[in-house]
Amino acid sequence: MAVITDVPKESFRLSMLIYDTRYRSLTIQVVVFFLVMAGAAWLVDNAYRNLQLLGKDFNFSFLWTRAGYDIPQVLIEYTNDSTHGRAMLIGLLNTLLVAFLGCLAATVLGIFVGVLRLSKNWLVGRLMTVYVEMFRNVPLLLWILLIYTVFIEATPGPNAYRTLPDGTPGMSMQLFDTIAVTNRYTAVPDPLFSRSLGEISLGLFNVSVDLLALIAALLLSFFANRALLANATRVQEATGDRPVTWWKSLLIWIVPVVAVLVALGFHLAYPRLQGFNFVDGINVSNSLMALWLALTLYTAAFIAEIVRAGIMAISKGQSEAAFALGLRPGRTMNLVILPQALRVIIPPLISQYLNLTKNSSLAIAVGYLDLRGTLGGITLNQTGRELECVLLMMLIYLIISLVISGVMNVYNASVKLKER
C-alpha cells in the first residue's frame, strides 16, 4: 500500500532571512537602505547641531538684502543697491551666456576636428591628433589661465591708443578704426536704434522690443524659407527638375531683417577713448573671452573624439555604397555618414555639454563673475551663509544640468534609429 506523504510545508524561520537565497537579497537591500538613510540622517543632524553650536541659523532671507558690491559684466540691469538674489541672477545669466557660447563653438569646432582627424591627408590628420591630445591631457584651469595671461600680457593698455601730450599719435584701432583690443577688454561698436521701440518690463528684467522685432523677422524668414524649399521639393517630385532656390532663399533671409533694421534706424556707436577707458561701444571683457576660448578648445577636443568614434562606428559599406551611387565625399559625409553617426554621437555629447556648463565655474580664476563668483563667492563671503549658498548653488547647477540633458534627450529621441 502506497503511502502518499505530503511534502511538509516549510514554516518561515527568522534565520531564513540570511541563509535562504530567496530572502537574502531582500534582507541585504533593506539593511543597506536603512544604513544609507541613517547615514543621511546623521549628516543632517550633525550639520544642524554644529550650526546650533555656532549659534547660526539656517535661512535664505539674505537673498533679499542689499548686495553692495559691483559686478563687471551684467546682462540685465544691476547696481550695488540690488539684492543678493539679483546678484545671483546676474551670475546665473553670466554662467548661461558662457555655457551657451561655449557649447555652440565647441560643437562646431569639435565636428570639424573630428572629421578632419580621419582625413586621408597625413599632415591634416596628425595636426588634429596633436590638437586633441594637447587639450585633452592638460587640465582646463591651466588653459584658462594661459589664455587669459596671453590676453592681458600681449595686448596694449587703453593708454596706448591715446595721443601723447607731445603730439605723438597713439595706436589706431583695428578693423578700420572700429575695434580696440586692450589688455582689459575688446571694445566693439554698440548697435543702436535711433527709432527704438523701447522695452517691455517682465518683472525681473526688461526685454528690448527692437530685439523682439528682429527675432520675429528671423522667424518669418525661417518659415518662408521652409515653405519655399517644400515647394521646390514638390515641384521636383512632380517634374523631376528642382527649381533654383538659392537666390530666393537669400532674399527671404536678408530682406525682412534689413527692412526691420532700416525701420528702426539702426546705427553703430563706435568706441572712443575718454578718460581712462573706452566708452560708447561694448567692452567685451578679456575674462569672458579667455574663459569662452578655453572652454571651447578644451571641450571641442573631447567632442572631436566623440565625432570620430561615431563616424568610425558606421560600416565602411555605407560610404562604399554612397560612392557607388556617385556621391562625392563631402555629400557622402553630410547625407549618409553623419546622420547615422548622430545616434552614436548624441548621448556622449550630452555629457560634454554638461561638463562644459559645470566647468564654467572655473571662471573665478580669471575674475569672470558667474554663478560661482557671485552667489558662491562674494555673496557667500559677505553674508557668511556658506551652507545656504552652496546648497542653492548645487540646486541651480543640478537644474541647469537636468534641463540640458532633458532637451538633448528629446533631440536624441528624434534622431535615433527608428525601429518598427
Added chain:
Amino acid sequence: MKSSVFFATLTATVALAAGMSAAATLDDVKARGELNCGVTTGLTGFSLPDANGNWTGFDVAVCRAVAAAVLGDGSKVKFVPTTGQTRFTALASGEIDVLARNSTWTFSRDVDLKFEWAGVNYYDGQGFLVRKDLGVSSAKELDGATVCIQTGTTTELNLADFFKANNITYQPVPAETNAEMEQKYASGACDAYTTDASGLAATRATLTDPDNHVILPEIISKEPLGPLVRHGDQQWGDIVRWTLNALIAAEEYGVTSANLEEMAANSTNPEVKRLLGTEGDLGAMLGLDAAWAKRAIAVGGNYGEIFARELGEGTPIGLARGLNAQWTQGGLLYSPPFR
C-alpha cells in the same frame, strides 16, 4: 559574518558622532601640540613664507606669540594659507584655531558671522594705488577707471560706496588672491588697485618699479585689522586677546625681547611684574602658567619691535607708526590694564 560587518559599521558611525562633540579649543591645541593659524596666502610684511617655507610677517608674529603662550614654543604653529573667500569658513569649521589675516572688524562679521575679534593689531584704512604717469592726484579723479579689487572683502563694499557717494563710475576687476591682483595691476589690466593702505604699501614694495607708483591721499574707510576666533569659547578668546594685549603693554612699559629676563627679575613696576608672571596669578586665570606672556614677548619682541622689523620705516614697506603708535605717543594703541 555579514552582521558583524554591519555592527562594525554602526559602531564606527556612533563613535564618529561622539567624537564630533565640541571640546575647548585650548585643550584641542594642547593635545595637538600645534596651533593652527590662518594667514593670507602671501602679503609681504604681514604673512609670507620665505624660500625655506618659514613664515614671517606682522600677522605671523601674532600666531607665534599665541603658540608660545599656550604651547611654550613659538615654532609650533601650522600656518594655513586662506584667501579672502575661504578665511571665515576655515575658522567657522574649526580648521584653524585663530585667524590672523588682516581681517577687518565689522559689526556683521562679529555679530552675524559669530566671530570674536581679539583686538586690533593694525589700524588701517582703504586707499588707492596708481601709476604715477596716470597723472592722478586724488581718488575723486578716478571717474571711469578700472579698479582691481579682491573679492569677498570689506574693501569691495567700501569701493562701491565711495564711487557712489562721489557720483563717479568705475569698472571692477575682481580676483581672489593678492598675488593675482598684483599680476593684474602690474600688467596694466587695471588703472588703480585698492585695498587697505598697509596692503598697498606692501604691494608697492614688491613691484619691480615701486617709485613709479603712488598711493593716493584719500583714505576712504576705517579698517581695524586684528586676529579673531570663533564665538562660544570665551577662554580661548581671552587667551588670544590678552596675548595681543601683552605685546602692546610690553612696548608701553619698555619690556623688550632684549631686557625681558632682567625686567622679570628686577622690575619694581607691579604691572610689569603681573605681566611677566612674577606677581599675581594672571596666567592661571587664563588656564595657562605664569610665564605665558613672557614667552609670547620673547618669541618676537614687543609690538613695537615686531612693527619695526616687519613693516616699519626701516623695511622696504616703510610704514610710519601713525595711528598705530602707543596712546602715550599720540596713537590709538591702548592695552587694558594687567590687573
